[in-house]
Structures are given as C-alpha cells and as structure tokens.
Amino acid sequence: MKSPLAILSALLLLVGPVQAQWPPSLSVNLGAAFPRDTLALETTMRISCSTTHTGMCLDGTIGFDWGRPYTAVYDLLDLDGGFSAAFGTERRTSILVRVGRSSWIRNDKTDKTGYNAGIACRHLVRQRKTWQADFNWRRFRGFTWPSVTVGIEWNSPY
Secondary structure, rough: OOOHHHHHHHHHHHHHHHHHHHOOEEEEEEEEEEEOOEEEEEEEEEEEOOOOOEEEEEOOOEEEEOOOOEEEEEEEEEEEEEEEEEEOOOEEEEEEEEEEEEEEEOOOOOOEEEEEEEEEEEHHHHHHHHHEEEEEEEHHHHHHHHEEEEEEEEEOOO
C-alpha cells in the first residue's frame, strides 16, 4: 500500500508545478565545465518555466560536454524542481533557483548518478527572447562538476 501512495504523491507534486509554469521556455546554452579530469566545453538545452513566471518550476536539461584534449565526451541529464522569482515593473528579469538529480555518462561507457543545484539569472530582451546566465553545481560520488553557461532562451507564444 505504501508504494501506490508514494507514486500518487509524486505525481501530484509534479502535476501542480507543470500546470502553473505553462507556457514553458526552451534555452540553448554554451559555457565551460570543470570536470575532475579536464576543462570541458558545455552545450546544453534546457526546458523550464517562462522568464516572467513567479512560482514553482520543473526544469530539465540535456547536454554534452566536450572534454580536452577532445578524447572524452560527457553526457549530462538533469531533472530539477525549483522556484522562479520574476521582478521589476514588467517582470522582465527573473532568478531561478533549482535542485534535483543528475546523470553523467563518459564516452558511453562509465556512468554515475548524483545531485545538482543551480541558479539562473534571466532577462527578457524581446517579447519571446531572453538572455540567460546559469551556474550549476553537480555532485557525483567521488567528484564534483561545476559549470557556468550563458545562452538564449525562447519563451513560448502560447
């Protein structure tokens, strides 16, 4: 009986924020990651709540880090819950604070799961276009994986 109750509770926790953050935004980011064995170029796509949203958000990231000397490719996957706070007279600027789970795969062979936390500063420059600066701190067993990225976010017209 505990298992169905846990599944129902998890679904209710996920459905509320998803409905509240509609319409979503999609961003493409580029930056630097600092893995344990090299410096890497990080490229990510993120889906999250709109820049002008204030409240709970679900946030997902898929990305690839290209390690120097170009012998390692790292795949990243994050699923987070967080809180977005939009401010200003037109709510054009927001801060998104999030925490969640991460998955890391090196060269499609070695993988680990862990936790992450992040903060994104976002500013709406046009009706649907936002500039974004993002800091992530990922923790896996035995090492950490900080990264800093900047990117462009598109807010849904719906």
